[in-house]
Amino acid sequence: MLIEILNGYISAHTRSSGRPFLVLHGGGLDHRHMVDAIEPVFQENSDWERFYIDLPGHRDSKVDASIHSQVDVLKMVSQFADLTFNGDRFAVIGESRGSYRAMGLAHTRPDFLLGTMLIVADAMPESTAIWRPKHQTLVSAPHKISKKSPTKRRGALRKTGCSERRYSGEAPADKNTGC
Numbered sequence: 001m002l003i004e005i006l007n008g009y010i011s012a013h014t015r016s017s018g019r020p021f022l023v024l025h026g027g028g029l030d031h032r033h034m035v036d037a038i039e040p041v042f043q044e045n046s047d048w049e050r051f052y053i054d055l056p057g058h059r060d061s062k063v064d065a066s067i068h069s070q071v072d073v074l075k076m077v078s079q080f081a082d083l084t085f086n087g088d089r090f091a092v093i094g095e096s097r098g099s100y101r102a103m104g105l106a107h108t109r110p111d112f113l114l115g116t117m118l119i120v121a122d123a124m125p126e127s128t129a130i131w132r133p134k135h136q137t138l139v140s141a142p143h144k145i146s147k148k149s150p151t152k153r154r155g156a157l158r159k160t161g162c163s164e165r166r167y168s169g170e171a172p173a174d175k176n177t178g179c
Helices: 031-042 070-085 097-108 150-160 164-168
Strands: 002-005 008-015 019-024 048-054 090-095 113-119
Touching: 002 070, 008 031, 008 070, 019 031, 019 070, 019 097, 031 048, 031 090, 048 070, 070 097, 090 097, 097 113
Parallel strands: 019 048, 019 090, 090 113
Antiparallel strands: 002 008, 008 048
């Protein structure tokens, strides 16, 4: 779907139905990267309607010449959320530059967010690890992480090119891929 906004339009690809969940990719990528990375988590849980967007200036999303800064891009993402979610609260996940925008949403509109997940969040302009708060688990629900049997979980890991060893605490076999 294409959502027209003030400075262009944002392309979004949805999966399932339920509470809105905005997914933001990193710089130089598009929604397909996050679909590949995130969708396996939701194979057995469709309580969330995932909105994988192409950020402004990426793939099918277009911007006009008035966009000059990251603040302008954040305003476009906020306008997308307003038009798409009709005032409903939503969760957001961002990877790398997408996490920068997710933090922007958390800062500018915290009352609209159900939760935020940041992946590779240190890749921000002028950032250091100092800004990060101490890790705190707010809700522990390990039974919801994966209902897959070990056999199915290994099959899902094979699709990523990694073995289950990576997730068992053992050292990675390949230093280049981390698998």
